[in-house]
Amino acid sequence: MRTYLLMAPVIAGLVLTAASVPAQTGKGVTAIVGGMVFDGTGTAAKPATVLIEGDRIIAVGSDVTVPRGAKIIDAKGKAVLPGFIDVHTHWTPGGSPATIPQIATAYVQSGITTVTDFHEQPESYAPRRAWLKTLATPHVAFAARVSTPGGHGADWGDRNTTIPINTPEGAKAAIKTLEAYQPDLIKAFTDGWRYGSSPDNTSMDEWTLRALSQTAHKNGWPVLTHTVTVERGLVAARGEVDSLAHGMQDRAITAQEVAAIKATGMAMAPTLAVYDPEKPRQGPVTTDDPRYKRSLINFGYALGNVKALHDAGVIIAVGTDAGMPGTPHGRSTLREMELLVKAGLTPAQALESGTKNSAKVLRIDADRGTIAVGKRADIAIIDGAPWANIMDVYKISQVMMDGRLVSGAGAPPLPAANQATRLASVTVPALLDDFERADQRSSLDTLRLESPDGGLDRTVEITQIVPRDGGGKALALSARMSTKDNAYAGFVVPLTRGSVTPVRLDGYQGVRFEVKGDGAYIVRINGLNGSWETTVTGTPAWGSVDLPFSQFTPVVTRGQAAPAFKPDGIIQVEIGGSRPAGKHLWMQVDNIRFY
Numbered sequence: 001m002r003t004y005l006l007m008a009p010v011i012a013g014l015v016l017t018a019a020s021v022p023a024q025t026g027k028g029v030t031a032i033v034g035g036m037v038f039d040g041t042g043t044a045a046k047p048a049t050v051l052i053e054g055d056r057i058i059a060v061g062s063d064v065t066v067p068r069g070a071k072i073i074d075a076k077g078k079a080v081l082p083g084f085i086d087v088h089t090h091w092t093p094g095g096s097p098a099t100i101p102q103i104a105t106a107y108v109q110s111g112i113t114t115v116t117d118f119h120e121q122p123e124s125y126a127p128r129r130a131w132l133k134t135l136a137t138p139h140v141a142f143a144a145r146v147s148t149p150g151g152h153g154a155d156w157g158d159r160n161t162t163i164p165i166n167t168p169e170g171a172k173a174a175i176k177t178l179e180a181y182q183p184d185l186i187k188a189f190t191d192g193w194r195y196g197s198s199p200d201n202t203s204m205d206e207w208t209l210r211a212l213s214q215t216a217h218k219n220g221w222p223v224l225t226h227t228v229t230v231e232r233g234l235v236a237a238r239g240e241v242d243s244l245a246h247g248m249q250d251r252a253i254t255a256q257e258v259a260a261i262k263a264t265g266m267a268m269a270p271t272l273a274v275y276d277p278e279k280p281r282q283g284p285v286t287t288d289d290p291r292y293k294r295s296l297i298n299f300g301y302a303l304g305n306v307k308a309l310h311d312a313g314v315i316i317a318v319g320t321d322a323g324m325p326g327t328p329h330g331r332s333t334l335r336e337m338e339l340l341v342k343a344g345l346t347p348a349q350a351l352e353s354g355t356k357n358s359a360k361v362l363r364i365d366a367d368r369g370t371i372a373v374g375k376r377a378d379i380a381i382i383d384g385a386p387w388a389n390i391m392d393v394y395k396i397s398q399v400m401m402d403g404r405l406v407s408g409a410g411a412p413p414l415p416a417a418n419q420a421t422r423l424a425s426v427t428v429p430a431l432l433d434d435f436e437r438a439d440q441r442s443s444l445d446t447l448r449l450e451s452p453d454g455g456l457d458r459t460v461e462i463t464q465i466v467p468r469d470g471g472g473k474a475l476a477l478s479a480r481m482s483t484k485d486n487a488y489a490g491f492v493v494p495l496t497r498g499s500v501t502p503v504r505l506d507g508y509q510g511v512r513f514e515v516k517g518d519g520a521y522i523v524r525i526n527g528l529n530g531s532w533e534t535t536v537t538g539t540p541a542w543g544s545v546d547l548p549f550s551q552f553t554p555v556v557t558r559g560q561a562a563p564a565f566k567p568d569g570i571i572q573v574e575i576g577g578s579r580p581a582g583k584h585l586w587m588q589v590d591n592i593r594f595y
Contacts, residue, residue: 026067029053030403032379033066035075038348038387039371040082040355045387050080052377055402060371073410075381078397081351082371083113083138083378085358086333087224087269088245088319090119091140095323099421100128103323104137105414106330109407111380111396114139114359114368115333116224119323121161122181123447124498131500134417136406139378141184141362143224146174146212151202152226153189156454158492160447162189166204168211175215185362186216186223188241191232193250202456203232209239222363224269224319230305234260243267243361245319249275249298253305258312267361269319270306272339275299279326307344316340317361318354334393347390377403422528425504425568432493432573432592435465435473446494451574452479453488461489466588469542474514474590483581490522490576493592502528505567508594510548516541517587519577523547524555526572530562531555538587546595 030052037048037060049066051059066072086107097103107115115138120128125142132140145162147154153162163174175186190209192202204212213223222242227233229250234257236244247270273279277295285292310316318340320332333354340350359369368376379400384392398408405411433442442448452459461479468474479489495503511523517538524533532552536545554562573592579585 026069029058029067029070030073030377030405031064031066031070032073032075032080032381035078035080035381036385037080037371038351040352041370041372042352042356044348045079045385048080050371050379052400052403055377055404057371057373057375057377060373073381073398073405077383079382079385079387079392080371081111081380081382081386082355082369082375083380083399083401084111084333084337084354084393085114085318085362085369086112086320086322086336086354087116087243087317087358087361088271088321089115089117089329090321090323091117091329092119092323094325096328100131101135101418101420103329104132104135105418106328107138107333108136108399108401109396110330110334111382111393111399112138112330112333113378113380113399113401114141114362114364116141116143116185116319116362118143118145118187121158121449121498122178122183123160123494124500125181125183127496127498127500131417131423134415136401136414136418138401143185143187144178144181144183144221145187145189146171147189148192148202148204150456150458151189151192151204153187155202155456155458158449158451160449165208165212168207171208171212172215175212175219179219183221186212186221187226187245188212188223189226190236190239190241191225191227191229193229193232203235206235206239209235209241213240213242220363222361224361230257233257237261237264237266240264241266242363243269243315243317245269246271246275246321247302248305249302252301253308255308258308258314261309262312262314267315267317267357268306268309269317269358269361270302270340270343271319271321271336272299272302272306272343273332273336274321274324274327275302276335276339281326303339303343306340310343310345310349315357315360316345316349316353317358319358331394337393338390341390348387350390351387351393381408422569423501425502425570426496427506428495428503430508430593430595432495432594433475434591435475440465442493444493444495446497448475449492449494451488451490451492451576453482453484453486455482455484457482457484459487459489463491468588468590472590474588476588477576477586479579479585481579481581481583481585485581486578487581488576488578489585490574492526492572492574494572495570499526499571502569502571505549505570505594508549508567510546510551510595511573511592512544512546512595513575513592514542514544514590515575515587516543517577518585519579521575521577521587523552524572524574524576525549525552525565525570526574527562528569528571529566530557531574532562532565542588542590
């Protein structure tokens, strides 16, 4: 199964009837018969037969003859639609579900056959793509993340996960660094407005955004933005982005502004599901809560602006921000289409948003998004008529991916990999990093990450490889601490590429490295189930430290302590330190290894 997105041409030579499908070819053909086909092209649903061979649709029509020997899927009384597409999701461990196989399963069982993932660092694309090939999963497009210094997404991520830029030259350089990873699209965090809760001091200017879009487009990568205000929406449109995410929520858009956006061809995926004031929340909400009242006002603007843009001919796609709190994977995509109807679209128009329009935004409409000859056979079969009653989208009966039935009656059991919650742990050599490689990667061939504290005011740190006294090289870290309590600077050595595959440490007793510095430092072992830490003291002269695993204590994160340390499911070793606000930190480290 392909788990990445490429523009695929319509296969030549395929025709609309089965006249050219000889009876003897039926052995490799699947026929969906008896259903009402909503093909996503804008025409009304109609009775039709759909023939599939391999991963492609080879015939669609009311007069199609089913060849002898074809596998039959009886869709009598059911709706046959293109698989749904969600252009904005985050496959994050903080979401619901929280693990990759279960996220994939949630989408497949909901009839969603293509999604994006806006959450990952580029180093993780290759191992994640390999993992997805073992799963029953939607096609997943990976978005590279670009923001401004201190901007949304860059206020917590490292510089590899979210690249900060603030000039056209920086935009071009960012796209250049991403070419080796081949993302499927670019997410630009362009709007610094924090929903009225803090000043807008991190928005991306129009010139930088245009340079980013133009450079990305030369690589064939669409650009989607994080934009939540009308003014920034206009900047995004002039900045040549392909689609605005999150809608515009600060005020009602004017007719002139709608016309300006329409003229640029920019689409919008409003992600109404993530802003729905009525969605489940982690804590109780009272109707007199100012934040709740504000959310109602903002959501009203979002609904009205969606309708105004749609009525003007702006393409409305389906995106959800699933993975965020109260926005579960799978069901939220269906909820988004329900909310588009609440905004004023007809059910049929909402379905087109979740199929054809979303495919256009991702530039894959030549390959999928409609039921037509030559298109990829990603199909959702539904009990009901969702073009008449949008609530029927929740009645998923069967789902096909690449021409194979993957969910519902007649589908084989899910692969064993879908039942797991993680990849199996592997072992790694004892030496993690001696900082001798000329390509700046670790001894394990992983990309070291800087890990300063988060927030608008972040600690400024620089790590570099420097000559070591007596020969060889070491890593030097220098930092100016941010103006906050518990300011922090550090670096991370992933144990596998992108920290995707976990590691077991059987046979090792602890962590050893050499260090010199100016005081106390923190050493952390990060795993899938939490983090554990201990402290060391650096002096102006080099010294070697041995830290047995028994010395590491659980780290409390968001009020939740990690379980007791176990030498399995480990992904990173991190070394850093805290200093008072505005002060400086320095250290040098060499020869990190397990012993």
